[in-house]
Amino acid sequence: MNRKEFIVKSCAACIGATALSTIVSSCAATQFANGKLTKDGILIDVNEFALKEKDKYRLYIVVRNEALLFPICVYRFSDTDYAALWMQCAHQGAELNVAGDYLQCPAHGSEYSNRGKVTNGPADRDLRTFPVTLNNNQIFIDLRKA
Numbered sequence: 001m002n003r004k005e006f007i008v009k010s011c012a013a014c015i016g017a018t019a020l021s022t023i024v025s026s027c028a029a030t031q032f033a034n035g036k037l038t039k040d041g042i043l044i045d046v047n048e049f050a051l052k053e054k055d056k057y058r059l060y061i062v063v064r065n066e067a068l069l070f071p072i073c074v075y076r077f078s079d080t081d082y083a084a085l086w087m088q089c090a091h092q093g094a095e096l097n098v099a100g101d102y103l104q105c106p107a108h109g110s111e112y113s114n115r116g117k118v119t120n121g122p123a124d125r126d127l128r129t130f131p132v133t134l135n136n137n138q139i140f141i142d143l144r145k146a
């Protein structure tokens with residue numbers, strides 16, 4: 001193997017390893033929860049955020065329910081501070097992807113903060129958000145207000 005072949009094969013191996021680790025880490029990081037629909041909103045168990053390590057928590061979970069047209073991403077900032085974001089892009093309505101501590105639109109690249117503020121266009125409006133309250137280890141996402 002000459003130097004050029006070595007470099008080409010090494011680069012291909014690195015790109016493959018990077019792509020695989022990205023796919024594996026993004027799958028492992030996302031926790032999906034089936035929210036329990038109530039008359040006014042959705043309930044999720046606060047333990048959905050818990051990790052195996054003591055006092056470690058997921059950054060976010062994605063709540064799905066068959067009655068919802070889009071999922072809701074719930075970010076955890078502290079024991080009592082959560083943000084619930086409707087995962088529909090404010091530009092033309094595509095479903096957003098979660099990219100760690102921000103959301104990104106696969107259609108035209110808009111980005112939103114973990115509080116739902118638009119940080120990168122073409123979207124020019126923030127995401128729809130819902131009030132979140134905590135009661136007896138249950139997180140209530142109030143769908144009546146946005």
Ligand code: FES
Nearest residue numbers: 089091092105108
């Ligand atoms: S639909 Fe999301 S940026 Fe256009």
